[in-house]
Amino acid sequence: MNVRIYQINMKRDANNVAFMNYESLPKFQGSSEIDSSLYDKVFEGEVNCFTLEKLYEIFNLKHPAGYKGRSMSVSDVVEIIDGNTGKSYFHFCDSIGFRWIDFAPEKTQVSDRFLSLAEQEKISVLLVPVGKSPIVKEIPNTYEAMKELVGGGGLDEYMPFEDDAAIVCNRDGKQEKLPMNRAVYQPPKRTEMSYSDLKSLFREAENKGQHLSAHIVFTADTFKKPYSEFERTYEVSSDNKAFQSRMGGYSIYGASLDGVDPCLRMEGLMADEMGGKDGWKIEKCYLLDNTREVADIIHGDFFIARSNVANEKYSSLSSEQLLKYKRLFRYPERFHETAHGIEIEPFKPDRADKER
Structure with a gap:
């Protein structure tokens, strides 16, 4: 759902209508008409939900990374932009539910706490899904976006490579018995x-x-x-x-x-x-050295990003790293539990003999 959220700026609220429900507006300002000039835009972006009630929950309990506005409350206004027509619909957050209203966004101001998801820093990572080939994904450089990419839960980081690339996976993947995805091997000598x-x-x-x-x-x-x-x-x-x-x-x-x-x-x-x-x-x-010593087995989807240990943040893989790790993890692996431990069966694609 593509939305914008507006909240009353307390410094311009001469009639003290912030946090007042719709029925109380005439008592405080003499009219039930929404005064758009009191509002600041605090957020715009695509939110992963389909109802106003879910949106209310997100902006109370699970704020998007970087959001600095108030938790959604009575008197806030939500603008929903129709993806097909581009037309906007405005909803007043009331004591119970939302009320459809007329609103003039051109009269609002932009808050110094405004967040645009479109302007968030994004990074290019290599996603390695279970049973599939790797794909390049551009994601917001936020903890929430990374958690979603690996199926939720906390994050774990491994750096088994010689460069600054890191494997980022679901910390609880083994405990939650997510399917085994790829083995990570010690670098060949x-x-x-x-x-x-x-x-x-x-x-x-x-x-x-x-x-x-x-x-x-x-x-x-x-x-x-x-x-x-x-x-x-x-x-x-x-x-x-x-x-x-x-x-x-x-x-x-x-x-x-x-x-x-x-x-x-x-x-x-x-x-x-x-x-x-x-x-x-x-x-x-x-x-x-053709011996392949297994360092670990990653459970569930994971991704590879460049890790800056000094700054404790991730950044985009270089084009060379993308090619390198696409090739390293290009084929899925099958895992079989045996009496002697886990046996790994590499995927071997069918191809012509090429005279070898």
Whole structure:
């Protein structure tokens, strides 16, 4: 419901009609006509309710964050704006219920305690719903908006990542037995090495029937546009024909960490492979430890935001962080309780073999 709320300014209330019900107005001011010039606008915005009674409850018991006006009381005026026509309807808060009235908002003033929800600071976060892919959401930077995003209750914060991103979730998710959503894993250990050494380890692992993964970072001057190291990094698995013996072909597929190239055939692009002297030049390689140690399991919907520990507030994720955590949490997980604990089954999308 899109509303504006007006309250009598006590300094302009010569007849002392503030907090008086509608029937008492003639006794104090000689007329039942509402004097709009006595009123200040204290609030405007979209409120999550459908009745005036619910609105009254909200502005008495659950004030929107940042609201500094008085709790709603007798003599306040509520303007409801029809979303289809844009027409306004005015209601006087009476001793019992509300009364439809004529009102002239152009005669009112704006209170120094005025709050516009449209002007509230908003931040971009990554919402990770149970059983679904992550989505970017813009929300007011308020405790109430964050609580609503995770299904109510108090908030808990985890910072298991190497940067300043934080997981924000429902503090009581486990106790309330909300469905398990995603596991949070310890960051994989990375060992830097040359591409030649990496290829040797890849081939050795494949001969033993094992699969390894690595990050290959290409130099900044490889590309015509400026890219960050994150955007220049591709994840490659040993499970490629180039690293397997007695294969009928030679191919290397990789995925950029920023998600732009989800399945790129790379051997023809790389200077260290078939790309020649003008091919993509490797800056460094990291072998990844494939063991995934679970740090925690998040119950219920959660979101990821940038956390400023010094200021104790959240802010928008950078575009690089949005891409990074979209990729990290892109697939839902299934959880099974067994006699040995919780077993995690990763979601594996169907896709073509891509000659691997």
